[in-house]
Amino acid sequence: MEYTHLGRTGLSVSRLCLGTMNFGPQTDEPGSFAIMDRALEHGINFHDTANVYGWQQGEGVTEQIIGRWYAQGGGRRDKVVLATKVYGKMGDWPNEQGLSARHIIRACEDSLRRLQTDWIDLYQMHHVSRETPWEEIWQAMETLVAQGKVIYVGSSNFAGWHIAAAQEAAGRRNFLGLVAEQCIYNLMTRYVELEVVPAAQHHGLGIIPWSPLHGGLLSGAIRKQSAGEKARSASGRSADALAKHRGTIEAYEKFCAELGHDPADVALAWLLSRPGVTAPIIGPRTIEQLDGSLSAVDITLDAGALARLDEIFPPVGNGGPGPEAWAW
Template identity: 45%
Template sequence: MQYRKFGHTGLTVSNLCLGTMTFGLQIDEAMSTQILDKATDAGVNFIDTANSYPLGGGAQMAGRTEEIIGRWLKGKRQRFIVATKAVSQVGPAPWDKGASRKHLLDAIDASLERLGTDYVDLYQLHYDDRDTPLDETLDALDTIVRSGRVRYIGVSNFLAYRLAKALGRADLRGLARFVSVQPRYNLLFRQIERELLPLAEEEHLAVIPYNPLAGGLLTGKHKGDAPPPEGRFTGGKSGAMYQERYWHEREFTTIEALKKVVDEAGVALSTASIAWVLANPAVTSAIIGASRPEQLTATLAAADMTLDAGLKAKLDELTHEYRWGDAQR
């Protein structure tokens, strides 16, 4: 396992982060614990979750993932960097979501209780709440940081211009500043290379990409001429979302080309895909996940892999069109 500085902070994290969005729904607690054990035994010291997880469980199940992690963390909290998020709907009331002062102050206390800790290392906005004034959100986060309940703050799923605006407002008003961004990034989704990653590098932000395997498509195990198997690409809104993102003829054609290249290099596609994400100098730590502990073997191998320059160039070339999004499809 390799370790990297977390943006411009003094924090150091593993270059792989364990994502937990399936814990408590697709994966039961016993299996979740095995996955946590395998990842952390390999040197992962960074765990990412959210108050709305498990994904696909709806507001009625929100918080179950944090509860599982909290029970697992008991007695070893100081060994790990724990990140969680707020903004998504987590209850029946209209104020049980968003980035308002009321919701964020309520949400952090609820997350801390579920996680069984008195602080979170990284607290992130799960997405950009355009219905709440940005200054109100920044004020609330500053209050939370100064109270000691959160060490650092970050964002996820933000457009570059909105993140730039938030950084500027925080600097102007002397408030706690975002230190990280969590975007979607993989060989089949490279749009963030155009604006978000250059902004992150210029502002010295940590970048912790999720979906480095495109929901599992970059394992190479799925076939486009067959219905999606039970799992990430099926079931409710989350399954529909993943199908819309990746389950297209163009993506499967690209994957076949990628498989040929990595097979010739003697590297597993999943390992090469994550190593490609980590090879970007803007990236700090890639968020990985699994349905079973053994699925982590190939992804964990990417932590210490230096991607051959020739292989990286081929992967870049085969996926260059994905820097431009659906407009180029």
């Protein structure tokens, strides 16, 4: 496994991040334990979760599963860089969601209890709060950092100007501020290249892409469909998206076959080649899916391959950051 620093920090994280959203709803507890153990065997030391994962309001089901895995000992907690999130609705009362100082501090305490740990390495704001001033947010985060309960703070689903505003406010307080932004980013969804990625690079944030395979569409969806294999892209919004973009996906899968690599591996390798990207989040439901993801780290896409991918999946506007992408 390769490692890199998380944004401008000295923290070393693996180039692939283990996403745990399937733990509970899709993968049972023994299966989740096995995946986390195998991830450590592969050298994946970066795990991402959220207090709302598990989709039972207020329960933090996925965090509980991870906490019971840590409780087995064997140095599991010390080896892992743990990221979780705050913002989502954790109860029916108005102050049980959002980014008020009260909710940030209470939610952190609850996550620590469920995770059976004394600290969170990367505490991420799951969404931006338009109602809460940055002074209040940073006061709460500073308190948690001072108490040793949080080491670094990150964002998720922020716009570029949100990152700039957050860092400006943090700078006034002589606080480190954000060190990472978790955003949707893949070959089919490249909007963040306009402003989010440039803002993150300017302010020293590492990019952590979620949905790197676009709901399974970039994992060989048509090939799996033809072979009669069960795939995420076979139902719901993914099925609609496949129908809409079938020609593009066909061209992509054909190109991957020419390269001699699995489509999922090419999609991850492309992200690993992008400026500012720290680690795409992989969300395996099985050990086999986890093992298969490791090949991406060893793939190097040359200039010709990258240019062909740009032809299949054109960037927004003229490509690159704004305003050049749309102004000239």
